[in-house]
Amino acid sequence: MDNKSQKENPSGSSRRDFLKKSSAITAIALTPAIAVKASDLKLDEKLSEAMEQMPLNIEINGEMHHLKVEPRLTLLDLLRERLKLTGTKKGCDQGQCGACTVHVDGVRTNSCLSLAIMNDGAKITTIEGLAKGNELHPMQEAFIKHDGFQCGYCTSGQIMSAIACIHEGHADSETNIREFMSGNICRCGAYANIVNAIQEVKAGGKV
């Protein structure tokens, strides 16, 4: 805890402590002995934990999810760790590499910089939501054809960004593509191939 927050909260007690004190354990006036035992069993933790969960209604790849999540959970970790949608990648966890790019209501977004609860009511599309059954999205096809990747780890983010780049109207020239794809790092260096893939999809007019 930094100095500022300590000043504002001189007792050093956290929201969690407050929840514990005001939670059911106190409210239902248990006898002290039982309260001590409840504390030993970390029941107070469990109660406060339950109260810290926030409701989240979110549509991902066309499927509604009704969830309860901690406020500190990022959209990226919700996808990867809770929902096992691991196609979206964690490259830096601080909005600097683009590997975690998803579409939130159609807008490309670094999911590592977005808390899950900020997306209540939103429609999310991830790499897993692009193909229709066995039929790949034209951008996925173009990435394979032009070899727009090597190790494949940045690829999901590149493809999500590339589709958005066309939708935004930023794929009208090679220079613009390079500029508006510069938030997606590829350490293997497939950049030139990625540009070729985007140009072909743009010319195809299906996206």
Place this chain on the structure above:
Amino acid sequence: MSKKHLENADMELALSRVDGRVKVTGAAKYTAEVQLPELTYGVLVESTIGQGMITALDTKKAERAPGVMAVISHLNTPGVPEYKLQNQDVIQKQLRVFDSENIYFNGQPIAVVVADTLERAQYGASLVKVVYAKGKSATSLENNLSRAVMPKKTKEDYMRGKAAAFKDAEFQVEEEYTLPSEAHHPMEPHSIIAWWEAADKLTLVDKTQGSQNTAAIMAKSFQLSPQNVKVISTYVGGAFGSALRVWPHEIVAVLAAKKVQKPVKLVLHRNQMSYMVGYRPHTLQKVALGASKDGKLLGISHESYGKTSMYEEFTENVLAMTRMMYDVPNIDTKYRIVPLNVSTPAPMRGPGEATGSFALECALDELSYKLNMDPIELRLANYADQDPDKKMPWSSKYLKECYQLGAEKIGWDKRKALPGAVQEGEWKVGYGIATGTFGAFRGGASMKATFKPDGTLLLQSAIADIGPGTATTMTIIASENLGIPVEKISFQLGNSTFPKAPQQGGSNTVATVGSAVVAVCNNLKVELAKRAAKQKADWGNAVASTIRFKGANLVNTDEPSSKIEFASLFGAESPNELVITADAAPGDEKNKYSFYSFSVHFIEAHVHELTGVVRIKNAVSVIDCGTVVSPKTARSQSMGGIVGGIGMALTEELVLDDRNGRTVNASFGDYHVPVQADIPQMQMMFVNEKDPYLNPMGSKGLGEIVIIGVAPAVANAVYNATGKRIRNLPITPDKLI
């Protein structure tokens, strides 16, 4: 020359990656994505001082935090059994994890917090309180050159002919070149999931370039029977050398899994990737060249001083290229390392040679201006027709063709010898070249093939694929050997229980593992022919080289009437599959020939007069790597080398705060790797001439030579554009204005 060489357009039409679909759909499961029941999360606590001791470690608050299952440090580690043994290898002495209160570098892992969710482990790690007795850390290379030592494994400095012979020459160049430390920064952070299936049985899903190497080291560290350690690395999201060994965080994960008796997942944060998994070490080089007026080199003296850690000697072949690249009678080299309060470096793409070539190839460029001689002509004047170090013939060398093809492609005749002579608007235009080379190696490998009556073939090898497209290349080799279409072949890799393979590093995968593919394909054909001979006698004479699969049949191309349905060749004992294995190993060819791959890189650089911004406008690489097996992926790998080399030349530099040894620019926001806007269209060319001796495919290595020589080519182009010679990378705008 006949058009055998490959250019961009030829390669775009070649076979696409066989694992392309799983990579573009997000279905490929990288290490941290493998699902296991009861998975727990480990988060490291790291030292915040560069040198000293931990005097107190308070973990109480962390232990009481919700979801936290264990806090492990030197106070309560289950221990690494190998540490207790005597006879520790003094040269390769990995940091001993949680073994004492000693701190050797800033960022050293000193504890791990394990919890049931990632958020809870991260919060728990923030609650660990550490008190230190702080010592004085030393991290500056330049300020600590007096600590330089000769590595223990080096017996003596190299000398050929006479020392310092350059001093007798009419034309001389004597300069210092520095390269900063550079981070590998593969896009996938290093990750591991460790669990103990039994008290003596360990399984890891791990980011590694060598599943069997990791398994062997883990077995030794934890004193387990080798067959009780299994390592899986099916998909590796890049590595560039950072995953060639077992790092402390991997040992930590195994210790943590032992403590909590559940699978532990540990993923490094991007910033930790700057100092926990190696880096190309900051290196200072002194080079002196001496030549006669016709450009003939009389002597080269080359010294190198590189960083290493306090606990381990890291060395790389910085001076190897100097000793073999040019036909020079007198060469002396001196290699030293400087132990500092830093973590141990690691080989990074083109290890050694990428560093050494920056000094050597820039110095040659400087000499070319002193001689008023074209830089390509200067290199041709010193062209080595045999290996001048080993005094052996090259196995193959098409470097002259590389110079010629590249000069035509980039339009070398547009280059003006006078620096700063070409201007386009506010931009000064220059051209540069540099040569790259790296040893072409082949090791031993085994392969398992499972062939089925429906004509499908499964190949299995422990080899990793960190990105070059190994499964694709191996599939092509098998398909070309057998005649089975690529769609019917699958190649499984990245598992220590599969047949023997080396680490994926040092550009030897195709030569080594590809040879095992050829061997197993040949064995399969011979076995089927043996079975066919029981039905038709003329199959008795068939040899592997003339047997082909054609549709549902096996054909002996020497006897066109010989065709036989291969489905009829499965015996009663195994009617559904035929399993064949093979071993492949190099012979004595390396006693007869010197094996190297070669590359030449051409760069057109534009430098903004006012701001000093450098833009690479065109890049051409011409490569002699023997036969190109998989043109599309080879082309991509070469482009990646250019991109890495541009980063090395223009932006990449790990900066330490020498007051405390902390990495100042650990994030992607501060450590600048090239992005889309930095990279031009590039033209990759391959000579595509077979090497007759290294392996049956005729291939040599590719992964290293594509970056070796790129940074000096950029520096030489910047000089040609501006007349400013930048000898300390990266060439940032402040150095040009």
